[in-house]
Amino acid sequence: MIVVRVVAGVALLVWAGLALCHGGFWRTGQRLPPRRTPPVWPSVAVVVPARDEADVLPLTLPGLLSQRYPGRARVVLVDDGSTDGTAAAAERLAREGGLPLTVTSPGPVPPGWTGKLWAVAHGVATAGEVDFLLLTDADIAHDPESLTALVEAAGERDLVSQMAVLRTETAWERLVVPAFVYFFAMLYPFRRVNRPGTRTAAAAGGCCLVRRTALERAGGVAAIRGAVIDDVALGTAIKRTGGRIWLGLADHVRSVRPYPTLGSLWRMISRSAYTQLRHSPLLLAGTVVGLALVFLVPPVLTVAGALLPDTPTCAFSAAAWLVMTLTFVPMLRYYRLNPAAAPLLPVTATLYLLMTLDSAVRHWRGRGAEWKGRHYSRG
The missing domain is CATH 3.90.550.10 (Spore Coat Polysaccharide Biosynthesis Protein SpsA; Chain A)
Incomplete structure (x- = not known):
């Protein structure tokens, strides 16, 4: 139980760090810089x-x-x-x-x-x-x-x-x-x-x-x-x-x-996911662990902590899930979608984890990235 509480606490600390110290990645206010008419229009x-x-x-x-x-x-x-x-x-x-x-x-x-x-x-x-x-x-x-x-x-x-x-x-x-x-x-x-x-x-x-x-x-x-x-x-x-x-x-x-369809989205993402990891099994393992800790642990331990019941585990995990949800709301608003869908981000993260693993398997089988009939086994 102590280990579970520690994991829940780490997930909360990670989300606090991401929200406060990771370049405001979740903000959607980065639009075109102030426009200025050039003295001569370039070609x-x-x-x-x-x-x-x-x-x-x-x-x-x-x-x-x-x-x-x-x-x-x-x-x-x-x-x-x-x-x-x-x-x-x-x-x-x-x-x-x-x-x-x-x-x-x-x-x-x-x-x-x-x-x-x-x-x-x-x-x-x-x-x-x-x-x-x-x-x-x-x-x-x-x-x-x-x-x-x-x-x-x-x-x-x-x-x-x-x-x-x-x-x-x-x-x-x-x-x-x-x-x-x-x-x-x-x-x-x-x-x-x-x-x-x-x-x-x-x-x-x-x-x-x-x-x-x-x-x-x-x-x-x-x-x-x-x-x-x-x-x-x-x-x-x-x-x-x-x-x-x-x-x-x-x-x-x-x-x-x-x-x-999910299949078309899956192909779009998986074709380059392992390339993003520089075809490194070590980076792949770190990504899987990181995705699990950051996106899957909070909802899973929130439910587990509520059922056990274990108040500290539930509180830490729920707080991490809440921070995750709040950081996703601006992106949903940017796409003019219902912010009520923000708590579902762990579901999407699970899909991305599976897509990344599939990308690695494709690479190991020699198929690599593919686009319109062309295959790239190496990045």
Whole structure:
């Protein structure tokens, strides 16, 4: 019983530390920095890697082409070996007018590169001598003022990245998606990412405005060519070479890609979970223990303490569960979901634990990360 009380007390201390001393990871107020009109509007190229995206381009590409940007801008869509008519769909949409569109193809992927980053590198090369590059995914929809807002917010920064609002239309999406962003912020607290001089660095791959000279100083896209989690790798490369970066939540940038079932969400998360742990069995074991202690112990010992009854165990665990719940409420509010669902976070954490284990098993079986027919056994 003493051991159980100690475990409950440790869980409470961990949650108190996370809530008070972990960069305010649970806060959702990190939005675009104050906007300032530049004296001269920089030139921008929007680079969109697209692999079999003909079905989503009608929902996203018109928004990019209709950007109301005062400076010189163009869109480069890189058809990454698509077989569904992605290039033709893009060219058809471009006939409706808007920013100039270039559709190009990078050719076969060289050894050591991921397909997406090879496409991005080709798009960057095609863009030529521009001041900024907006790297955005084909499933990301931008409001017409998105590019202007990003450039105005950039100022002297070298990378401005927004985590797009993800879809939460089905019950499974509402259960899993807000926790996905919450866990990402727990790994990479936005305030620490945005603070110069700290080692914490990350970006959100769906929307990254990067200064071309800073990208070149970091070694270009080639410096991260094998990264499966390319957004974090990009943010790290820019910050490590002296660049100023900013990461926050979006209001007018959203993903239209559906993940309607648990299976689709499972595949989306498990394909890179073990890569996040650098394929380390030791880190995997630590993650399993950590998830169990932080997310599963509080509700389990709350119920056990109430049934035994053991008042100290129940009180410590319930307090930890309460802190956990309160830190999750802002994310649910950001997604305009019912805060009453916040106590269910341990359920979602259990799913993430199982997804992480499944990701490791896939790696050990040689299947590794997979995306649209491509497999990456190593990160």
